[in-house]
Amino acid sequence: MANTRSTRRSFLKATAAGAAVAGFPLPLRAQPKTFKIGVIHTVTGPLAEPGQACRVGAQMAADAINAAGGIKAKGGMKLELLLGDTQTKADVARAEAERVVNQGAQFLMGPFNSGDAAAMVPVAQQRRVPFLIDIAAADPITANVAKAVREGQQKVQYVYRNFPTGSSFGRRAVQYFTEIFKEAGVSPKRVVLMHANDLFGSSQARGFRAAWEAAKPSWEIVEVIPWPEPPSDLSTEVSRAKAAKPDIIAPITRPASAQLLLPEIRKQRIEMLGIVGPGSPGLYEAGQLAALKQDLEYVLTSVPWPNFKHPRTKTLAEEYLKRTGGKTFDTNSGYSYDGMFVIADILERAAKLDDPDAIVDAMKKTNYTGGLMQYGGPIVFNELGDNPNAIPTMIQILGQKPVAVWPREAALQKFVFPRPKV
Amino acid sequence: MAQGGGPPEVRVPSAEGLGLDLTLVGQGLLSGLLFGGVYSLMAVGLTLIFGVMRVVNFAHGDMMVWGMYLAFLLATRAGVDPYLGFLICAAALFVLGLAVQRGLVDRIVDAPHEMQILLMLGVALVLENLALVAFGPEPTRVRSPLAAATVWLGPLFVDVARLVTFVVALALTGLLWLFLHRTETGRLIRASADNTYGALVIGADVRRVYAVAFGVGAACVGAAGALVSPILPFQPPTGLSLSITSFNIVIIGGMGSLLGAFVGGLLVSVAESLGAVFLKPSLKELFSFSLLILILLFRPAGLFGGRRR
Numbered sequence: 251m252a253n254t255r256s257t258r259r260s261f262l263k264a265t266a267a268g269a270a271v272a273g274f275p276l277p278l279r280a281q282p283k284t285f286k287i288g289v290i291h292t293v294t295g296p297l298a299e300p301g302q303a304c305r306v307g308a309q310m311a312a313d314a315i316n317a318a319g320g321i322k323a324k325g326g327m328k329l330e331l332l333l334g335d336t337q338t339k340a341d342v343a344r345a346e347a348e349r350v351v352n353q354g355a356q357f358l359m360g361p362f363n364s365g366d367a368a369a370m371v372p373v374a375q376q377r378r379v380p381f382l383i384d385i386a387a388a389d390p391i392t393a394n395v396a397k398a399v400r401e402g403q404q405k406v407q408y409v410y411r412n413f414p415t416g417s418s419f420g421r422r423a424v425q426y427f428t429e430i431f432k433e434a435g436v437s438p439k440r441v442v443l444m445h446a447n448d449l450f451g452s453s454q455a456r457g458f459r460a461a462w463e464a465a466k467p468s469w470e471i472v473e474v475i476p477w478p479e480p481p482s483d484l485s486t487e488v489s490r491a492k493a494a495k496p497d498i499i500a501p502i503t504r505p506a507s508a509q510l511l512l513p514e515i516r517k518q519r520i521e522m523l524g525i526v527g528p529g530s531p532g533l534y535e536a537g538q539l540a541a542l543k544q545d546l547e548y549v550l551t552s553v554p555w556p557n558f559k560h561p562r563t564k565t566l567a568e569e570y571l572k573r574t575g576g577k578t579f580d581t582n583s584g585y586s587y588d589g590m591f592v593i594a595d596i597l598e599r600a601a602k603l604d605d606p607d608a609i610v611d612a613m614k615k616t617n618y619t620g621g622l623m624q625y626g627g628p629i630v631f632n633e634l635g636d637n638p639n640a641i642p643t644m645i646q647i648l649g650q651k652p653v654a655v656w657p658r659e660a661a662l663q664k665f666v667f668p669r670p671k672v
Numbered sequence: 673m674a675q676g677g678g679p680p681e682v683r684v685p686s687a688e689g690l691g692l693d694l695t696l697v698g699q700g701l702l703s704g705l706l707f708g709g710v711y712s713l714m715a716v717g718l719t720l721i722f723g724v725m726r727v728v729n730f731a732h733g734d735m736m737v738w739g740m741y742l743a744f745l746l747a748t749r750a751g752v753d754p755y756l757g758f759l760i761c762a763a764a765l766f767v768l769g770l771a772v773q774r775g776l777v778d779r780i781v782d783a784p785h786e787m788q789i790l791l792m793l794g795v796a797l798v799l800e801n802l803a804l805v806a807f808g809p810e811p812t813r814v815r816s817p818l819a820a821a822t823v824w825l826g827p828l829f830v831d832v833a834r835l836v837t838f839v840v841a842l843a844l845t846g847l848l849w850l851f852l853h854r855t856e857t858g859r860l861i862r863a864s865a866d867n868t869y870g871a872l873v874i875g876a877d878v879r880r881v882y883a884v885a886f887g888v889g890a891a892c893v894g895a896a897g898a899l900v901s902p903i904l905p906f907q908p909p910t911g912l913s914l915s916i917t918s919f920n921i922v923i924i925g926g927m928g929s930l931l932g933a934f935v936g937g938l939l940v941s942v943a944e945s946l947g948a949v950f951l952k953p954s955l956k957e958l959f960s961f962s963l964l965i966l967i968l969l970f971r972p973a974g975l976f977g978g979r980r981r
Contacts, residue, residue: 296909298809447954476954482904485703486948493696506811509905517822518829537810
């Protein structure tokens, strides 16, 4: 618990520091006006751990931007974060978005959970506040807005996303699965997909199945086993998976369900080549590793991951470690960090900042190459408002640490697959 | 473990078709039954409190989460295995229950139900958020060597942790029954539950009886929390779903009925487990809540309701 405790303390410290930064500069003389950004994440509730990581990532980025002179093209304007907490509840997410907009937020960023993101979208559209989704994968969040604009029900799309979508997760996962099987010289046939049935889990599962149907690889999804999230017991689900004689179990988890699923897979002694996730939280975070230990060893999962070959990522990861009291800089902190820099880049280029449509114009023309996550190209937004270059990386837990192992250009180590016999 | 490189199709042929399904059904029954012990124990605590005071303890699940965190502290700080530590957790929760009853519930025992509900929801919120402050938001679980062990009965596997939990839950429920039927305090508790006025007339200290009953109810759920902590990962918001499951069980079994709570716990757990076998697992809760609706429609007092304990 010592770990968690110091973590929490550091988190509070970081929050307090952020609040201090946000709260103090205003009354001082001759300060340029600040630009208020509503930063709303799942800071409490079942998804609190990743949500807190997102908040710290966003704060570190804003601090770095302000320390480097703010938005230079706008007279060194500083960023001011209005922090919000969705409590991992959609209704609260919406209320928080309303609150920060009422307090003067001219930009929204957040929120980690797809369900919460979907609830914040109407606020952004109705109040005409540009909204950059830093994390949330469900396809419909942006696609629905794009459709409404295309069909003329709404004029402007204010919602954009710099994160892989469920369908792009699916395509990459199918691609990586196939490539890794080939590289390892094995030919698994039977894949059992097990997934949480919340908006995120269902969207991820749908994306994976659709991509599999389109790609027609040599392996088959022989059974799909969804569970209610959060589950209280997964033993029967795992028995069902076992009865399907899997070569691979492909889990789409949340932190709590991963802690049920993996020990259950071990206990029921399923003989297979390995556990390969199409992309979800729960399989690589520091807290999960502490709780699951060996059950996570050799687990592969396709997740958005920091590009540790970038020289700045390493120093940033060290800073993050210090600021959080021992946490790893990963998917969540990383995408929120990048998100804040993308917003700064948009503000630099926007013709004026008091007109949301001018900001949206700049957003659409984004072509940002400074991202620290593993991208397939510069950060751009397509006709749906999504960044097609936001791609996942296959990581594996090796020696109790998550390591990028695929695709080759991102790999820091060679994967171990099939997993060794216990 | 299938070999890399080789065709993974080579497997020991197991029973096919119907046989395979039977294994799965048997496994579902077994896992559900064993897990049901925990459900039973938490529902027994809730039904005791309701039976005696007519107060629905909405903080029940959050008390259970505190039992889990206490087991976690004992295991990580003092190296006490949760299968022993549950006794300490039960004692600690007994004190907490006593304090909550004396400090808060005692003031609203005669108040309308909505006021009681508001108070207990308030207690639930406080307990959940205290856990959030104290332990942080990450889900966690208690590690115990026992929790990793499994025994195989032919094609069926028995999770030793569940087996132990089941046996202990059974024993605790039996002890509680003995306490209620064979001790003076237990008789007074039953007397107060049956007829508060009558209990007062014969000189029972009903306030003390209430406090003890609330404490014992909390102790049950504390023990349940500790026992389940190596099986079920938990985090501060876990309490709500545990409370809901407890209510479901108690209503199915019959509000205030000890036997009803015990049987109801097993029933709900088996129903959910078999639901995961026969339906899409994400619909398994449909089974237990359909059971609830059926009971409410055809036997509103619950399976063992009507005659209170």
